[in-house]
Amino acid sequence: MSETDATSGPSGTAASDPLTPRAAPQVAGLAAVLREAVTSGRTRPRAYREQQLDALVRMLLQNVSQWQAALAADLGKSEIEAHLTEIGVLVAEARSARRSLRRWMAPTHVIAPLALQPALAKTVAEPLGAALVIAPWNYPLQLALAPAIGAIAAGDAVAIKPSEVAPATSALLAKLVPAYLDERAVRVVEGGVDETTALLAERWDLIFYTGNGTAARIVAAAAAKHLTPTVLELGGKSPVYVHRSADLAVAADRIAWGKWLNAGQTCVAPDHVLVDREVEAELVAELRRATTEQLGDARTSPDFGRIVNERHVERLAGLLGGATVVTGGEVDGASRYMAPTILTDVTDGAPAMQEEIFGPILPVLPIDGVDGFIDAMRGAEKPLALYVFARDADAVRRVERETSSGAVGVNVAVAHVGAGNLPFGGVGESGSGAYHGKASFEAFSHRKPVLSKPTAIDTLRLIYPPFDQQWRRALVQRILG
Ligand code: NAD
Numbered sequence: 102m103s104e105t106d107a108t109s110g111p112s113g114t115a116a117s118d119p120l121t122p123r124a125a126p127q128v129a130g131l132a133a134v135l136r137e138a139v140t141s142g143r144t145r146p147r148a149y150r151e152q153q154l155d156a157l158v159r160m161l162l163q164n165v166s167q168w169q170a171a172l173a174a175d176l177g178k179s180e181i182e183a184h185l186t187e188i189g190v191l192v193a194e195a196r197s198a199r200r201s202l203r204r205w206m207a208p209t210h211v212i213a214p215l216a217l218q219p220a221l222a223k224t225v226a227e228p229l230g231a232a233l234v235i236a237p238w239n240y241p242l243q244l245a246l247a248p249a250i251g252a253i254a255a256g257d258a259v260a261i262k263p264s265e266v267a268p269a270t271s272a273l274l275a276k277l278v279p280a281y282l283d284e285r286a287v288r289v290v291e292g293g294v295d296e297t298t299a300l301l302a303e304r305w306d307l308i309f310y311t312g313n314g315t316a317a318r319i320v321a322a323a324a325a326k327h328l329t330p331t332v333l334e335l336g337g338k339s340p341v342y343v344h345r346s347a348d349l350a351v352a353a354d355r356i357a358w359g360k361w362l363n364a365g366q367t368c369v370a371p372d373h374v375l376v377d378r379e380v381e382a383e384l385v386a387e388l389r390r391a392t393t394e395q396l397g398d399a400r401t402s403p404d405f406g407r408i409v410n411e412r413h414v415e416r417l418a419g420l421l422g423g424a425t426v427v428t429g430g431e432v433d434g435a436s437r438y439m440a441p442t443i444l445t446d447v448t449d450g451a452p453a454m455q456e457e458i459f460g461p462i463l464p465v466l467p468i469d470g471v472d473g474f475i476d477a478m479r480g481a482e483k484p485l486a487l488y489v490f491a492r493d494a495d496a497v498r499r500v501e502r503e504t505s506s507g508a509v510g511v512n513v514a515v516a517h518v519g520a521g522n523l524p525f526g527g528v529g530e531s532g533s534g535a536y537h538g539k540a541s542f543e544a545f546s547h548r549k550p551v552l553s554k555p556t557a558i559d560t561l562r563l564i565y566p567p568f569d570q571q572w573r574r575a576l577v578q579r580i581l582g
Contacts, residue, residue, distance in 0.1 A: 128290060132303035135231035135258035138286040144228065144256045147202055153253045153282055154199040157246065160281035161188050161195075167277075168242060171269035175241060176363065177407030177437070186363065187242040190519075194247055197521055197538060198254040205254065205542045213552065216579075220554045226546040228256035229330075230306030235297060235320065237312040238409050239366040239459075241267035245274055248309045248332075249287065251541025257307070258286040262300055264312075265293040266409055305329050307545060311368075314530060332534030332544055335527050336457050337484040338372040341514060342474045342500060343384055344491035345377040351512070352490035353387030356463075357395055359488075359514030361441050364406040365461035366413075369486040369507075371514050372458050373447075375474055378467040385445060385465055389428050392441050399441050400431070407437040408460060414439060417460040423451030424464060471496050478504040483529035488514045507531045 138144050161168065168188055172178040178187070198205075206226060213220040232252045236245035245263045252259035261278065263271035275289045290296060301308075301323035310320045311334040324331045343352055360371050376384050392399075399405040408414045411434045418432045421442070429442030444453060444464040453464045468474055478487070487506035491497050497511050507527035510517045518525060518537075526535030536544045554561070568576065 128296060128299040128303070130303075131260055131288065131290070131300070132231045132233070132305050135260060135286065135288065136306065138258040138283075139228050139230050139256065143283075144253075144258055144286050147206055150202060150253055150256060151199055153287070154195045154202075154250065156281045157250065157253070158192055158195050158199075160277050161192055161246075164273075164277055167273055168270075171273045172242065174269040175238070175267040176366070176409055177405075178363065179404050179406070181404065182363065182406065187240055190243050191246050191250070194521060194537070194541075195250050198250055198542070201539065201542075202254060205539055208551075217552070217554070218560070219558065220552055222550070222552050224548045224550050226255065226542070227549050229545060229547055230257060232257045232259045232307040232309060232545060233262065233300055233303070233305045234259055235262045235300075235308070235310045235312065236264050238264035238266035239363060239368065241270035242274070244311045244334075245270075248311070248536060248541070248545075251536050251545045252309075253282075253287070254542045255545035257545050260288045260290055260300065260305075262290050262292070262297055265291070307332070309534075309536075309544070310334065317532075332526070332536065333532040334368070334525075334534075334536075335485065335530065335532040336368045336459070337482055337527070337531040338454075338457050339369055339484040339486040339488070339506070340478070340481075341371040341374045341488040341490065342468070342471075343374060343376040343380065344471065344489065344493055344496045345380050346493035346496065347380070347490040347512075348492060349380060349384050349387050350391075353384060353391040354395075355512070355514050355516075356488075356490075357388055357391035357441075359516070360463050361392065361396060361399075361405060361461055362515060364408055364439065365441075365463075366406070366409065366459055367515060369515050369518060370459070371463065371488060372484070373454065373464040373466065375466050375468040375477060377470060381445075381465065381467045385427060385443065388443055388463070388465070392428065392443070396441060399429075400438060405441070408439055409437070411435075411437060413460065417458075417462060420453040420456075420458060420460075420462055423448040424453065429461070471499050475499065475503045478506075483507070483527070483531055485527045485531035486510060486515075486517070505529070 169180055169183045172183045208223040208225045210223045213222040234248045241264055245261050249259050249261055263274050271291050275291050278289045304327040307330055308324045309332045314335050317333045317335055321331055341356055356371050396402045396405050414434045414437055417439050424444035425446040427443045427445050429440035431440040439461050442462045447464045447466050453462055483505045485507040488510040489497055489500040490512050501509055508517050522538045524535035524540035525537040526532055534544055
């Protein structure tokens with residue numbers, strides 16, 4: 102990267118704008134203050150949005166080592182992981198939005214029906230207004246700013262509430278965002294439940310929440326009071342199905358990578374593996390090999406992260422029962438370490454199968470073919486992601502068609518999130534709404550239909566009363582086809 106850490110004040114638009122207020126964020130009335138930036142027209146011009154997206158990229162690139170240090174403090178993220186899953190993702194997302202903005206903002210024309218001709222029919226995207234983004238701790242930078250990129254691109258104003266569970270990243274966002282972005286339209290409000298509760302009492306035009314389903318229900322109930330639409334990005338137990346036709350070595354490499362990334366604290370991490378019974382032993386051996394190859398001694402590996410806090414270490418330690426630990430199992434609360442752990446012989450009712458694991462524990466359970474997998478999925482909540490590893494095209498097709506999930510990865514785990522032009526979101530218990538790329542722009546916009554007719558010829562006169570008998574009959578016939 103050519104742009105390195107800034108030692109002096111960065112050159113964002115807000116920094117040079119003398120009108121920009123510098124006061125600490127106020128929660129009461131904040132939505133109205135931010136909405137004013139939209140209704141006044143300030144955030145609408147494409148040039149303004151482009152400038153803000155450029156400023157956001159500068160904020161990321163000019164402070165790389167500060168972001169890395171914060172992510173390392175919160176989650177023990179390595180430099181590479183910080184680039185791969187947080188900073189780099191955001192730079193790519195912001196640049197892509199910047200490049201695509203003219204196209205996204207252009208009206209979409211459709212053909213008006215004959216009965217309404219002559220007429221022009223189109224949709225125009227307008228900003229929703231003031232958006233609230235509530236972020237979780239596991240990708241504390243990416244999940245705070247990626248929705249904000251959508252909001253800025255759409256011409257909205259946005260308040261970002263980072264997760265208090267990742268305090269170093271939260272504090273850095275609160276420090277750098279006002280230094281680079283227009284404070285009239287983008288604010289960071291730090292805090293936990295109290296601050297979020299205060300924010301939720303405000304009337305927003307969209308609430309974009311990422312996190313667990315329990316808090317999502319609180320968010321949705323608060324949004325309902327103001328008829329505010331929500332995007333809910335939630336989680337769940339994302340399963341992996343390994344068919345007997347799979348390339349087991351490749352499957353193991355990809356599952357292990359997706360699972361051990363961020364120490365398993367990824368919303369789309371493979372939660373557990375369901376494998377055709379006849380290849381279970383071979384897959385488990387391959388998973389052990391892949392884990393050793395990728396991380397060696399995970400405790401000293403610079404590439405393996407830490408659990409976010411001791412409370413979560415304790416929660417994860419409680420998920421080891423009712424199964425055989427074939428590798429891993431070591432837990433150290435003080436250093437927030439949990440070893441990459443593979444479980445087999447998972448009993449009915451084993452704790453790891455009762456909730457989303459969200460840590461480096463991978464239960465492997467035998468299953469009887471595609472039918473067995475599809476049956477299991479029918480009885481489960483719809484997950485955020487579902488992965489199938491198979492070379493048998495029919496098995497893949499059946500899984501794709503006969504199961505429901507936020508997304509499907511075929512012979513990949515987690516990597517689908519990197520396809521920035523694919524919408525990302527859940528269904529059912531794993532959430533509603535989607536974002537990334539153009540889907541982000543759409544999520545933060547109202548697609549307004551516009552029908553416009555010339556007045557020179559009034560064809561609508563044909564449907565004005567009074568109707569004589571003959572015309573009445575002709576009209577009814579025409580309407581009913
Ligand atoms: P968290 O504890 O950081 O909570 C998320 C946000 O909700 C935080 O900003 C927090 O302050 C707020 N919050 C918590 N309790 C609240 C309450 N009572 N009222 C109002 N706001 C409240 O993060 P988490 O929920 O533990 O995150 C992990 C979960 O998020 C997992 O289920 C994971 O799968 C899911 N997740 C989903 C995605 C996705 O993109 N779909 C991404 C990451 C994580």
